[in-house]
Amino acid sequence: MQTVHTLAELRTALRDLPDRALVPTMGNLHAGHLALVARARELRVPVVASIFVNRLQFAPHEDFDRYPRTLQRDAQLLAEAGCDLLFAPLEAAMYPQPQTFRVRPDPALADILDGASRPGHFEGVATVVMKLFQMVQPAHAVFGKKDYQQLLVIRRMVEQFALPIAIIGLDTVRDTDGLALSSRNGYLTPEQRARAPQLQAALRQLAEQLRAITTPAGLHAHEAQAMQALAAQGWAPDYLTIRRRSDLSAPSTGDVQSHAPLVVLGAARLGGTRLIDNLEA
Template sequence: MIVFKWKSDLMQHLNERREGGSKIGFVPTMGALHAGHISLLQRSMGDGCYSVTSIFVNPTQFNNAEDLEKYPRTSGADIALLEAAGCDVLYMPEVVDIYDGKEEMSEIPRGGLDTLLEGASRPGHFAGVAGVVRILLEAVRPDKLYMGQKDYQQTLVVQQMLEHTQSKVQLVRCPIVREDNGLAMSSRNVRLSPEMREHACCIYQTMVKAAAQSARRELPVIEQESKEHLNSQPGYEVDYFGFYDAMTLEPLRHLPSGNGMVLLTAVWVNGVRLLDNILVQDND
């Protein structure tokens, strides 16, 4: 695995690979890697791509300085994981290499998706995401971009950005990888105590139950009962839990007939924000 710190060196290397006929697959991450990240890399390699992973904790997508400070940083373990998985290139830039000394926000229209759900709870978050993904794509120039379904809203924002810029990059959304108890794998899980990490499986269990009921019960009733159940757990506070249009994220009161339906939730567990989702109806 070749490690690059500077964008210019990375671009030169990847240009040489393209000239040799390689297709480039790209997995952007913020580090603290786990099996979910590695599954994205494995998908890229399985697609026959020369596979690039980036590790960059992007300050512009954090609207809370304490959250940025607490974000886990495990570069040594991350490098070992990527090497063992067969990653071809790791890009580990500093802030100055990404933003050239100026942390900028993307002005690319995000169609209102950035103001809902995560966007409402974390103002400016998706502007930061869109901005850094645009910069990384300009450096890597991949054929395929691999992102996880766990950050479902993020994948919609990035897809909209790609369409707006008429990019030829193909976004590949990969399934959520879960721990043995069903908890969606996340870099933030390490901040949970072992007991809370085990108990947090009730988030997924509640979602599975809600999704199974969606065809025969009123959606708002299911949502309310699910929120009450989760809020009754010690240390839990639900930010949102609901059924949404899978493309527009419009809240749904009835089963959709067009874009499909996704069940999305964000839950604070002892001060750690956990996201999860289930595609109840997928019309892709």
């Protein structure tokens, strides 16, 4: 596997990698990231991974400075997984001048749920992903479904800008106890890690209750109960909610009664660590 750090090096390396697939990451890789690489390899095209901790998607009070940076280990894992090229730019290479041009996603999709809890987050995500797409010019890009809202924002961006890129979403990779793999899991203390699967359990219980719910009012009542139950276990929930898969809007009576494709999403803090998860229902 070749590793490059500048745009000039990247463009030179890409000359020999036609019809490539891109796996964008922020590093500190785990089995979930490597599953994305494995999915990209199934396309039988060269695989490019990127590692870049994107300042634009972090609020000033968030964990940009302490986000784990483990490039040497990550590069070894990617090479073992069959990645062909690693693009690991420094911030000066990614943003050689202030990024005053930004991609502003549709507020109806990007300013709800995680966007409400993290204002400006999806603008930062969309901007860096658009920039990576322009730099790498992939035919395919693979993202995990754990960041469900992010995946929808990127799909919508690709559609509206008519980018010739097939976006592939991969199911969430979980630990043996059901916890969704995340680089931020490393922030948890051993006691918190033992309790962390409670978020997924709360979402699963809410998804199971869908079968008995017939109205949006019923959905809201069960969402509120799920929030209260998780808070009683020592969490600080941002949201536990049931939404339409297509646009993350609240389901209508018709959606509920016709068993339209829905997704149960949750975000909550355990101590100082914010975890997110979802289950399609």
